[in-house]
Amino acid sequence: MPGSLEKSGPPILDVRGLCMGIWSGKTELVAVADVSFRAYSGQVVALVGESGAGKSITAMSLTHLLPMPPIKITAGEIRLSGRDMQTQSPKQIRDIRGNEVGIVFQEPMTALNPSLRIWRQIAEPLVRHRRLSWSAAKAQAINLLKKVRIPDAETKAEAYPHQLSGGMRQRVMVAIAISCEPRLIIADEPTTALDVTVQAQILALLTDLTRGLGGALLLITHDLGVVARYADWVNVMYAGRIVETAAADDLYRDGRHPYTHALLASVPKIVGPIAHRLESIAGQPPAPSDGTGGCAFAPRCPRRTERCDERPPLSGDDRTRNGHLFACWNPL
Amino acid sequence: MNDVATNILDVSDLCVDYASTTSFGVTGAPTVRAVKGISLTLQRGETLSLVGESGCGKSTTAMAILQLTPPSGGRVVFDGRDITGFSHRQMRPLRREMQIIYQDPFGSLNPRMTIADLIAEPMAIQGVGRSGNERRAKAAELLDTVGMGTRFLDRYPHQLSGGQRQRVAIARALSLRPKLLICDEPVSALDVSVQAQVLNLFSDLKEQFGLSYLFISHDLGVVRHMSDRVAVMYLGRIVEIATRDDLYGEPLHPYTRILLDAVAVPDPQIERARDHVLLQGEVPSVATPPPGCPFHPRCPSAMPVCSREIPPLRLHGNRQIACHLYDEAAANKTIEAAMDGNGNPN
Ligand SMILES: Nc1ncnc2c1ncn2[C@@H]1O[C@H](COP(=O)(O)OP(=O)(O)O)[C@@H](O)[C@H]1O
Ligand SMILES: Nc1ncnc2c1ncn2[C@@H]1O[C@H](COP(=O)(O)OP(=O)(O)O)[C@@H](O)[C@H]1O
Ligand code: SF4
Ligand code: SF4
Ligand SMILES: [Mg+2]
Ligand SMILES: [Mg+2]
Numbered sequence: 001m002p003g004s005l006e007k008s009g010p011p012i013l014d015v016r017g018l019c020m021g022i023w024s025g026k027t028e029l030v031a032v033a034d035v036s037f038r039a040y041s042g043q044v045v046a047l048v049g050e051s052g053a054g055k056s057i058t059a060m061s062l063t064h065l066l067p068m069p070p071i072k073i074t075a076g077e078i079r080l081s082g083r084d085m086q087t088q089s090p091k092q093i094r095d096i097r098g099n100e101v102g103i104v105f106q107e108p109m110t111a112l113n114p115s116l117r118i119w120r121q122i123a124e125p126l127v128r129h130r131r132l133s134w135s136a137a138k139a140q141a142i143n144l145l146k147k148v149r150i151p152d153a154e155t156k157a158e159a160y161p162h163q164l165s166g167g168m169r170q171r172v173m174v175a176i177a178i179s180c181e182p183r184l185i186i187a188d189e190p191t192t193a194l195d196v197t198v199q200a201q202i203l204a205l206l207t208d209l210t211r212g213l214g215g216a217l218l219l220i221t222h223d224l225g226v227v228a229r230y231a232d233w234v235n236v237m238y239a240g241r242i243v244e245t246a247a248a249d250d251l252y253r254d255g256r257h258p259y260t261h262a263l264l265a266s267v268p269k270i271v272g273p274i275a276h277r278l279e280s281i282a283g284q285p286p287a288p289s290d291g292t293g294g295c296a297f298a299p300r301c302p303r304r305t306e307r308c309d310e311r312p313p314l315s316g317d318d319r320t321r322n323g324h325l326f327a328c329w330n331p332l
Numbered sequence: 333m334n335d336v337a338t339n340i341l342d343v344s345d346l347c348v349d350y351a352s353t354t355s356f357g358v359t360g361a362p363t364v365r366a367v368k369g370i371s372l373t374l375q376r377g378e379t380l381s382l383v384g385e386s387g388c389g390k391s392t393t394a395m396a397i398l399q400l401t402p403p404s405g406g407r408v409v410f411d412g413r414d415i416t417g418f419s420h421r422q423m424r425p426l427r428r429e430m431q432i433i434y435q436d437p438f439g440s441l442n443p444r445m446t447i448a449d450l451i452a453e454p455m456a457i458q459g460v461g462r463s464g465n466e467r468r469a470k471a472a473e474l475l476d477t478v479g480m481g482t483r484f485l486d487r488y489p490h491q492l493s494g495g496q497r498q499r500v501a502i503a504r505a506l507s508l509r510p511k512l513l514i515c516d517e518p519v520s521a522l523d524v525s526v527q528a529q530v531l532n533l534f535s536d537l538k539e540q541f542g543l544s545y546l547f548i549s550h551d552l553g554v555v556r557h558m559s560d561r562v563a564v565m566y567l568g569r570i571v572e573i574a575t576r577d578d579l580y581g582e583p584l585h586p587y588t589r590i591l592l593d594a595v596a597v598p599d600p601q602i603e604r605a606r607d608h609v610l611l612q613g614e615v616p617s618v619a620t621p622p623p624g625c626p627f628h629p630r631c632p633s634a635m636p637v638c639s640r641e642i643p644p645l646r647l648h649g650n651r652q653i654a655c656h657l658y659d660e661a662a663a664n665k666t667i668e669a670a671m672d673g674n675g676n677p678n
Contacts, residue, residue, distance in 0.1 A: 050523040151613075167614050195385035195550065197611040200594040204610060222523065225553075225596030229603045248600045266528035268557035270580060270595050271602065277535060278557065280528035284493050300525075 005232055005247055005322070010082060011038040012183045012216045013045075013062070018076035020057055020240075022288055023069050030291030031071060032058055032240045034314075039184065039216035039233075044207055046227045046248075047220045049237035050263075050285045055220045058237075059188045062218075063097045064090075081183055099129040102177030104206070106189035108169035112161040118145070119157035122175050129180050144175040148205060167198035174202065178209050185210050188220040203230055224267055228252060236260050239286050239296035242314060246324035256320070256331035259297045295328070303330040340411055340512050340544045341374040341397065347405035348389070348396045352619055364619045366392045368568040369406065371645070374512070379538065379545040381555040383591070384565035385615055390548045393565075394514050397546070398432060399423050411511060428458055431505035433498075435517035440501060441489040448485040451475065451503045458508055474503040477540075478533060495526035502533065506541065514546045519554060531557060552595050556580050564588045567626040568618055574651035584648070585655050586633045625656065633657055 020032040032054040039045040047055045060066045061073055062085065078085040080100065088096065097103070105111050113121060122144055123137035132140065138157070145153035148171040161169055170190060177185055187206055191199035207230050210217040219231060227234055227248065234251045236244040236259065244257040255261055265279035283300045294309040295301070301308070307329045314327040347370075349363040367389045374380045382390045395401035397408050399418045407416050410430060415423070434440050441450055451471035452464070461467040472482045478499040489497055498518065505513060515534070519527040531554065537543060549555050555562055556576060563573040564585065572585035583589045590611045597603055613630050616622055622629050628638040637656050645654040 050525060165614055195615070196552070196594045197385065197590060198614060200596070200608065201610055204608070223596070224524075224598035228598045228600045229596035252598065252600050263524060264598055266524050267598055268528075268531065268551075268553040269597060270552050270556055270592060271597055274557060277532050278528040280532055281525035282529075284495060284526055285523060 005043075007040045009041060011040050011079075012081055013037075013039040013218065014077075014079040015058075015062070016077045016079075018058065018061065018078065019074045020054070020061060020066075020071055021074045022071050027290065028074075029288040030240055031288045032061075033291055035076070035237075035240075035242055037233075037235050037242065037245065039218055041183075041214050041216060042211055043232045044210065044217045044219055044230050045233045045235070046231035047218065047235050047237055048222065048224060048227050050222055052285050052287065053237040054240040055237055056188055059186050059218065059220055062186060063101050063103065064093045065097075065103075095129065098125040098176075098182075099180045100183050102180070102182040102185040104170070104173045104177050104185065104187040104190045106192050108166070108173045109161065111173060112169060114161055116160070117157070118159050118161065118164070118172055122157075122172065122179055125176065125179050140179070141175070144179055145172070147178070147209070148172070148175045149201075150175075167194055167202065170194060170198075170202050171205070174206055174209070178213065181213050181215075183213075183215045184218065185215060186218045186220070189222070190219075191226070192221070192223075199226075224264060236263070240288060240291075241296065241327065243297065243328070244324075244326040245314070246320075246326075247322050250320075250322060250324045254319075254324075256324075256326040257297075257328050258301050258303050258330075258332065260326075261332055262300075262302075303328075303332075305330055338375060339373045339409075340376045340378075341372075341546070342409040343373070343393075343397060343406070344371045344409075345406035346370040346393065346396055346403055346408065348392050348401055349404040350392075363404075365404075366568055366618050367396060370565075370568075370570055371406075372563055372570065372573065374544055374546060376511075376544055377538070377542055378560045379547055379558055381547040381549060381559040381562045382565055383549060383552060383555050383562060385550065385591075387615060387618065388565040389568040389618070390550075390565060391516055394432065394516050394546065394548060398430060398514065427454075428460075428508040429510050430512040430514065431508065431510040432514040432516060433501050433505050433518045435520045441497060441504075443489050446486050446488060447475070447492075447500055448472070450489070450500060451507055454504060454507050460508060470507065471503070474507055475500075477506065477537070478503045479529070493526070494522050495530060498522065498530055499533065502530075502537070506537065509541065510543070512544050512546065514548070516548045517550065518547075520549065520551065527554070534558065552592060564591065567616065567621055569626065569654065570645055570652070571627065571654045572651065573645070578651055584651070584658065585653050586631050586657070587627050590632075625654075 016036045018032060018035040021028040022031045035058055049055055057071055062078055119138050119141040122141035126132045126137040126140055127134060142153050142157050145157055150156050150168060150171050191202050231248045234246060234248050235242045238259050244260045262281045266281060268278060281300050286296060294311050298304045298308045312327045312329045314325045316325050346367055347365060348367040349365050352362050352364045370393055384390060396403045399415060403416060448468050448471045451474055452467040455461050455467045461470060472485060475482055475484060480499050519530050547558050559576045561575050562579045563570045566587050572588045583592050590609060593609055611630055624639040624641055625643050628634045635656060643654045643656045645652045648658045
């Protein structure tokens with residue numbers, strides 16, 4: 001993929017020190033802690049990790065889609081094209097969502113309105129944000145359906161969501177997300193429910209369109225193959241924190257965090273040597289806790305030492321380049 | 333290869349029809365053929381995988397082999413016995429020997445039963461073990477075998493993680509000492525770190541119990557890791573069947589190639605060096621399959637004959653392929669014309 005590590009201008013998305021708590025009924029648990037990352041124009045930036053790592057709530061927090069309660073932002077700053085998202089009014093947020101930020105979720109069926117024709121759902125943000133007439137918006141909706149390569153766009157425009165396949169519905173979601181030419185597209189597991197050939201089509205489409213618009217794509221996934229194929233920059237999340245962040249090439253070639261390594265080793269691959277046993281990680285990813293204590297990976301980590309009772313900072317060392325950071329006392 | 337005495341499973345020309353959904357319940361209604369003449373053999377101790385995109389008929393094949401869905405044609409021979417069309421009653425003694433594990437362990441475990449009872453239940457039904465205590469002891473042993481401590485015996489499924497529930501489902505399946513384990517997407521719901529644990533468990537158990545696996549998955553990485561041989565399915569048919577190394581080393585059927593090409597490898601350098609041929613369109617419905625080769629509307633190598641004639645599954649070297657590119661007569665010329673220097677379809 002023709003990726004880019006160029007930082008052309010200020011970041012489109014700049015997240016700093018983001019913390020989120022979940023109210024459990026008794027105490028507040030730490031769901032996301034001290035998460036910082038940026039996305040520049042033309043980039044695909046990945047958040048990768050296993051379920052429960054905090055990827056989705058991080059994504060939802062960006063455009064105020066968090067279920068509040070029980071989840072709330074407790075600290076940090078989110079800037080979109082320079083604007084502080086926490087000081088925006090609900091109306092301003094609605095103007096940003098769907099307009100400057102396009103969103104694609106895993107399950108198009110829950111995001112689409114089952115009783116509205118496809119074209120209406122694509123036209124809606126154009127009417128709302130761009131003040132197009134409904135007829136102009138309909139024409140534009142059909143253009144967008146062509147742009148996301150839906151065959152026979154005129155007919156499909158009149159269909160209802162349930163009349164389309166899962167892959168087609170996800171293309172419709174992409175059409176809605178790009179309708180107002182957003183600066184940022186957030187895609188949360190956009191292809192996890194789809195077959196691999198359809199997955200490849202949709203991801204190629206998303207990355208091409210984002211780059212075509214000069215925007216940035218925040219790609220959230222658990223799939224390290226997808227990250228390798230499409231991402232320029234990668235943030236590995238574990239237990240609500242970024243444990244390693246690097247340019248994709250650096251992360252895969254010279255990952256330093258034991259979790260990054262273990263995760264890569266545990267994926268069965270279609271190329272390369274076949275080990276009799278996969279390297280697995282003992283135990284399972286942790287649930288949110290009170291956030292005190294040392295390295296969250298310690299109970300599963302083969303490199304653990306006494307020092308790991310204290311939380312390692314996200315930092316680099318002499319060997320790392322290009323802003324590559326990891327949170328580990330005993331890196332590889 | 334077709335020696336019944338050495339094969340644990342021999343399936344020939346298996347067909348399965350479903351009532352088409354539009355006319356569901358209407359007698360004499362048209363049917364949809366979801367599985368269209370599948371033949372495969374599984375040797376003792378072997379792992380054969382079925383891969384293909386959703387709806388291609390993998391689960392239906394599994395259910396028909398187990399006679400949980402009645403086959404509408406063909407033959408299933410298990411351990412030397414023709415079990416085609418066996419009733420539930422006739423199958424009952426055989427259930428001990430052929431077990432299935434599903435993707436969603438939650439759906440297959442009764443939420444009101446303890447782990448001990450869940451593992452002991454198949455033994456109780458089959459009258460294995462003299463007493464409840466004996467079965468509980470056996471359940472404890474099995475929990476240990478699947479890498480969980482006996483402290484889980486009195487817990488309930490909702491108190492376990494996805495990986496732990498799948499281990500319980502495996503312990504339950506093993507309780508009757510089966511010869512054949514059919515695994516239908518057994519790790520698809522698990523996180524990769526946990527998936528690796530469960531895959532390792534499958535490998536260990538195979539050695540320990542001399543099991544044979546029919547392993548169903550849409551994940552080509554998982555299949556490569558687990559299999560001795562692999563059958564690729566498309567729209568209810570096998571399009572290529574080969575040893576694991578042959579199939580991944582040099583996929584020959586155009587669909588196999590495209591399927592493998594679509595899988596992203598977790599290595600950016602490899603990814604950049606790969607040529608991505610994006611498959612056009614989506615899988616057609618089994619209810620309205622295209623004429624001729626079912627893959628021809630999407631196939632980059634399609635020839636005129638492909639829209640007219642269904643290519644049969646034919647022996648080609650060590651493997652079987654259903655594709656006109658490998659037809660005897662057409663062979664050399666067409667293959668040369670249709671491939672570029674790298675062996676990729678044009
Ligand atoms: N609506 C919610 N209510 C309570 N807890 C939630 C909710 N959504 C997510 N969580 C919790 O927040 C944590 C992070 O979840 P999520 O962001 O969905 O993880 P990921 O997307 O990485 O799988 C998890 O422990 C999850 O259980
Ligand atoms: N109970 C059923 N009734 C009608 N059609 C079915 C039924 N089960 C599966 N099918 C159809 O049969 C085809 C094969 O399905 P399945 O065996 O589940 O595929 P896979 O496991 O490969 O995803 C699909 O088109 C599916 O819609
Ligand atoms: S800080 Fe310690 S426990 Fe944490 S990843 Fe590094 S070595 Fe392992
Ligand atoms: S028979 Fe023809 S259409 Fe079918 S896979 Fe072979 S070349 Fe393609
Ligand atoms: Mg998520
Ligand atoms: Mg299935």
